[in-house]
Amino acid sequence: MLGLMQDWPLLQSRLIEHAARFHGQREIVTYSVEGPIHRTTYSELQVRAKKFAQAMARLGVEEGDRVGTLAWNTWRHVEIWYGAGGMGAVAHTVNPRLFPEQIIYIVNHASDKVLCIDLTFVPLVEAILDSLKEVRHIVIMTDRAHMPTDTTIPNALCYEDLIAAEDGVYEWPELDENTACGLCYTSGTTGEPKGVLYSNRSNVLHTMVTAGSDTLGVGARDAVLPIVPMFHANGWGVPFVATMTGAKLVLNGPNHDPETMWNILENERVTVTAAVPTIWLSLLKYLKKSGKKLPWLNKVTIGGSAAPRSMIEDFERDFDVRVYHAWGMTELSPLGTIGAHTAATAELDFDGRMDVQSKQGRVVFGVDLRIVDSDGKPQPHDGKAYGHLQARGAWTARSYYNLDEEILDADGYFDTGDVATIDPQGFMQITDRSKDVIKSGGEWISSIDLENAAVAHPDVKEAAVIGIHHPKWDERPLLVLVMEDGKTISKDDMNAFLAERVARWWLPNDVVTVPDIPHTATGKIHKTVLRKQFKDYRFPGL
Ligand code: ADP
Numbered sequence: 001m002l003g004l005m006q007d008w009p010l011l012q013s014r015l016i017e018h019a020a021r022f023h024g025q026r027e028i029v030t031y032s033v034e035g036p037i038h039r040t041t042y043s044e045l046q047v048r049a050k051k052f053a054q055a056m057a058r059l060g061v062e063e064g065d066r067v068g069t070l071a072w073n074t075w076r077h078v079e080i081w082y083g084a085g086g087m088g089a090v091a092h093t094v095n096p097r098l099f100p101e102q103i104i105y106i107v108n109h110a111s112d113k114v115l116c117i118d119l120t121f122v123p124l125v126e127a128i129l130d131s132l133k134e135v136r137h138i139v140i141m142t143d144r145a146h147m148p149t150d151t152t153i154p155n156a157l158c159y160e161d162l163i164a165a166e167d168g169v170y171e172w173p174e175l176d177e178n179t180a181c182g183l184c185y186t187s188g189t190t191g192e193p194k195g196v197l198y199s200n201r202s203n204v205l206h207t208m209v210t211a212g213s214d215t216l217g218v219g220a221r222d223a224v225l226p227i228v229p230m231f232h233a234n235g236w237g238v239p240f241v242a243t244m245t246g247a248k249l250v251l252n253g254p255n256h257d258p259e260t261m262w263n264i265l266e267n268e269r270v271t272v273t274a275a276v277p278t279i280w281l282s283l284l285k286y287l288k289k290s291g292k293k294l295p296w297l298n299k300v301t302i303g304g305s306a307a308p309r310s311m312i313e314d315f316e317r318d319f320d321v322r323v324y325h326a327w328g329m330t331e332l333s334p335l336g337t338i339g340a341h342t343a344a345t346a347e348l349d350f351d352g353r354m355d356v357q358s359k360q361g362r363v364v365f366g367v368d369l370r371i372v373d374s375d376g377k378p379q380p381h382d383g384k385a386y387g388h389l390q391a392r393g394a395w396t397a398r399s400y401y402n403l404d405e406e407i408l409d410a411d412g413y414f415d416t417g418d419v420a421t422i423d424p425q426g427f428m429q430i431t432d433r434s435k436d437v438i439k440s441g442g443e444w445i446s447s448i449d450l451e452n453a454a455v456a457h458p459d460v461k462e463a464a465v466i467g468i469h470h471p472k473w474d475e476r477p478l479l480v481l482v483m484e485d486g487k488t489i490s491k492d493d494m495n496a497f498l499a500e501r502v503a504r505w506w507l508p509n510d511v512v513t514v515p516d517i518p519h520t521a522t523g524k525i526h527k528t529v530l531r532k533q534f535k536d537y538r539f540p541g542l
Helices: 012-022 042-058 075-086 100-109 119-131 159-164 200-210 233-245 258-267 277-290 309-319 350-358 447-455 491-499 527-533
Strands: 027-031 037-041 066-070 090-093 114-117 137-140 180-185 195-199 223-226 248-251 272-275 299-302 322-328 335-338 361-363 367-372 386-393 414-422 427-433 438-440 443-445 460-470 474-483 510-513
Touching (some): 012 200, 012 233, 066 119, 075 180, 100 119, 180 200, 200 335, 223 233, 233 248, 233 322, 335 367, 427 447, 438 460, 438 474, 491 510
Antiparallel strands (some): 335 361, 361 427, 367 386, 386 414
C-alpha cells in the first residue's frame, strides 16, 4: 500500500522560492570582483535568477544543456546556480585554478553551451578560446561600465545587459526531482578529471541534512560565509543551506588574503564559515600577529584535507570558536562525515575533546560508510582496524558523467580512495589516501598523521610526507618541510619533536626543507608532483 502524502518534488528552485517568500529581505552580501561591497536580498536574487533563466532560453539553452562558470563566489554566481538549475539546465562550475589544458578538457567534455566568466578570467578564456569546441556564447559577469573594451573574445555578452533585457515573469518548471541541475569535475590528481552530475533531489536532500545542528548548524539568525569556492565540490552546499534557512549569505568574491577575510568576518558579523585548512593557517597567523579576535564567529567547518590538531586547538582555546572537522568528496556532494560531539564526548576534558575533534567526524544520515580490507571484507568499527573507505547513499554518485565505467561494487558501494578507521561511536578517521599511505615492512604509516604532528612545531610552516623506496622495509617516510622565514631545523631535532607524538617506528628516515610544496587546484598537497620531484632521492647511506 502506498502512502497518501503529496508528491512535492525536491527541486532546487524551491529553495530560492521559499527564501524569497519567507526571508525575502534577508541579505546576500558580496565583496565583489569589481571592488565595491554589493548587497542584495533573496527576493531580488530570485527575480534575477528567473531573468537569467529567461536570458538562457533566449540564447537557445534547453533542458539538460550545460551552462559553465569560471567564477568566484558572488551573488551573480548564485543566480546562475538557481537560474540554470531551476530551468532544468545544468550549472557546471569549472575550477579556474586548474591548468588551462584541464579547463579545456572539462569544458569540452561537458559540452558547455554557454560559459559565464568573471572579469578575472577574461585573459584565461582569451588564451584558450580556440580550443573550446562547443561553447556558443561567452557571458562576462559584470555590468556595462566594467565590460572590457579590448577583449579578443568575439561577441562577448554582458551579464547585466542580459538580465536587464528580461522581465522576470517566469514560473520555475515542475521538473522531475531526479533532473540534473549541477555538474562538478573532480580535480583529476589521478587521470583525467571526472564529472559528478548532481540532481535536484540529491542537492535538496544534501541541503536539508547539511543545515542541521550537528552538521553545519545554520539557522535564520546566522550569517554564513562559505569561503570554500562554489567551484569546489558544490561549494560544500553552503549557499543552498543559507538559502533554505534564510541565513544571511556573505560572499568573499576574489578575496582570500587574511586581512580582508578578517574584515569580512568582523563587518558582516559572520557566525558560521567553512574552508580548507590552508585558508585557516594564514588567518590564524594573521590573528596572532595582529592580536585581533573573532567575536562573532561561532563555528568553522574545516575539510578538504585533514585539519591539524594544533589548528583545532587554536580556534577553540584562543578564539572560543567550535571547529567541525568534516570529510567529504565531490562524489558525495560532498558531505560524508562531520565532527559534532556526542553526549559522551562533549563531557571529556579539553585534551579528550581535541582527540575526538581531530578525527574527521561521524557519518551523517543519508550516507552509509564502511571500511573493507583488500578482499572487500568489511572490517570492525573498533577505532583500530583500518580499511578502504566505501560510501553509498542519497547524494553519492552512481556513475560519472559521460564515462563508461562501473564505479559501484556488488553492494552498491563506491570506493572513496581513502583509508580510514571507524570507532565504536561512529567517529571516522582518515589514515591516508590509499595511494599516499606508506607501506613499511607490511605495516602502514599514515602520512597525514606525520604531517599534522610536524606542523605542530612552531617553526614549521607546512609539511608533507611521502614514501621513498627502502631496500629492507619496502618504503620509509621522507618528511618535506617548508620552514617559517629564517628558521631551520635538523633531522634529529625534528624527530625528537615527533617522537612525543607518533610511534617511534614511524619517524621519518630523513627530513628535507624546500621553499614550497606543490598544491592541487583545490588546495591539497600535490603528492603526485612531490613524488616526481623526489623520484631520484635516496635515503642517506643507501
Ligand atoms: P578534489 O577535486 O581535490 O579531489 P575532493 O573534495 O573531491 O576534491 O577530494 C576528496 C578527497 O579529499 C577525499 O577523498 C579525501 O582524501 C580528502 N579529504 C577531504 N576532507 C578531508 C579531511 N577532513 N581529512 C583528510 N582528507 C580529506
